[in-house]
Amino acid sequence: MLDAILFERAGVPAIAVVTEPFRATGEAMATSWGMPGYRFLEVPHPIANLGDKELDERADRLVEQVVALLAGASR
Amino acid sequence: MSSAAEPDPASLIEAYFERGWTDGLPVVPPTEKSVAEMLAGAGLRRDEILGEIPGRNTVVVAEKVAINAALAGCRPEYMPVVAAAVRGLCHPDFAYHGPASSTGGSAMVLIVNGPIARRLGLNSGNNAFGQGWRPNATIGRAVRLTMMNVMQTRPGLLDRAVLGNPGKYSFCFAENEDDHPWEPLHVARGLSPARSAVTIYASNSLYQVYNQLAAEPEPLLVCFADALSNLGLPNVKGFNQALLVVAGEHTEILRQSGWSRGQVQSFLIEHTRRRVADLKRAARLPGEVTPADETAWRYFFEKPDDILLVCAGGRAGSWSACLPGWGNKWTKAVTTAIGEIP
Structure with a gap:
């Protein structure tokens, strides 16, 4: 969380x-x-x-939200 | 803080509780006068910076700590210990955010050494971890209230302790420097015996070790090593720090044996270990158990100084204590000299 905040403060979009x-x-x-x-x-x-397979599935489900938030720049 | 028209203390106690400024126990409502006395007790200016917590964007100013020391019920002469402990809390080696916020729920253990411990009447003897001594009860409490009210380390928010432990109210004691088998802790950590110091150490548990039959160091220390190598140990990757508080008859066994601090530490490093197979069967390490795992050992400590040896407690009884640390890869115990007031 802190890493994302510090990136944002430095002007780098982060999630x-x-x-x-x-x-x-x-x-x-x-x-x-x-x-x-x-x-x-x-x-x-x-x-x-979680096992590798379950982790990959969770990550796959997250990708679109990550991209949407990064691209949105709505913060 | 109360003004010229002093409100009823009982209603102030309730007001402090309702605002979330307490640890759940009643506090002593501070006044301008008591806060000024607290600052004077440590020779601190109101705006003096005691440290900062970079991960929290927080600068810790003396006046805020003095207010919390007053809330905790400290006497002004305790304030030098509180201030030194807070400086330790802010030291980069202590890496505050981890032990303060982790689900492990660490107590901030304060070990006081040197002349100030005796002068303040800090308990180092019978019931050293227990109730009944005002400096023990209030110095640690002042540090915890500072964490809550200055560093915003509140349960459920930035303090994510799953269970916590009772030492989170206050965990402060003095080392018993009489009849000590070795040099006191602060001397082992580089300060002169004439100095006073407080060592801050994060631990999420306290396990009392019993052994009434041991008459030599080896069987006694095997019990310590066993207590420090259980399968539920938070950290099985070998970068631990541990506090051993040697008490009562155990202190005497070690003193009479002539073993040095370094010998005890080396013995414990060698014996605090588990087989890789045991750790894998308990799912403390990933992977299938291989034949080689049955004879491969994983050691839990790397360096002698990762094992802090302290003497405290009553003279009679076969009890000592192990306090596993938060893990020295991230957080190290910090010893801070206590400023003496001229």
Whole structure:
């Protein structure tokens, strides 16, 4: 999350991906950096115990949203 | 803060709780006077910067820490310890964001060394981790309240502890420097014995180690090594830091043995290990178990100084304690000299 915020501050479009239970933490981090409402993507939790196939499937489902957010520059 | 027309203390306590400025226990409402006394206790200016938390975009100013020390119930003479602990918290080696925010829910363990510990009456003896001593209870509490109120480290938000632990209220004790088998911790970490210091160390658990029959170091230390190599250890990749608090009769066994601090640390490095096969069967390492895994060992510590040895606790009893660390690849214990007030 912090990496994405720092990239954005440096003028580089970025997307943070956060698992769902960490939404409030992502929002709090964005607020502490003076970027309340900063948009990030949420994915289901957990991910650490997934196999390669399941991880690839999740990543595939995410790609379009990542591209849309990066291209949108609507933040 | 209260003004000239002092509100009722009981209603202030409720107001602080409702605003989320407490750890759940009642706080001592600060006043202009008590905050000024707290700053004077450490010889600090209001606007003096004690450190910053880069990952949090937060600069920590002395006045804010003094307010939280007052909230915690500290006496002004405790403030030099609180300020040094906060400086340690902000040190880059401590890498605040990890231990403060991780799901592991670390306590910030404060170990106080040197003359100030005795002067303040910090407990290093019986019940050193327990209740009953004001500096132990309030210095650690001041650090936690500073984390919550200055660094915005609030449960569920930037503090994501799954369970947390009771040491998150306060975990502060002094090392027992009398009858010590070795030099005190702050001396081992490069300071002179005449200095006072506080070491901050992040640990998510405390496990008491019992052994009443051991009369030599080896069987006793094997028990420590076993406690530090369980399959649920957070970090099995070999970049751990651990705190061992040697107490009571165990201290005497080590003192009489003549083993140096380095010998104890080396023994523990050698014996704190698991077979790769055990770790794979427990899904602590990925992959299928191979025949070679049955005889391949994974060691959990790399360097002697990764094992912090401290003496505290009562003289009678066969108990010591292991406190696994948050992992020294990211976070290292930090020892900060305590500024003495002339």
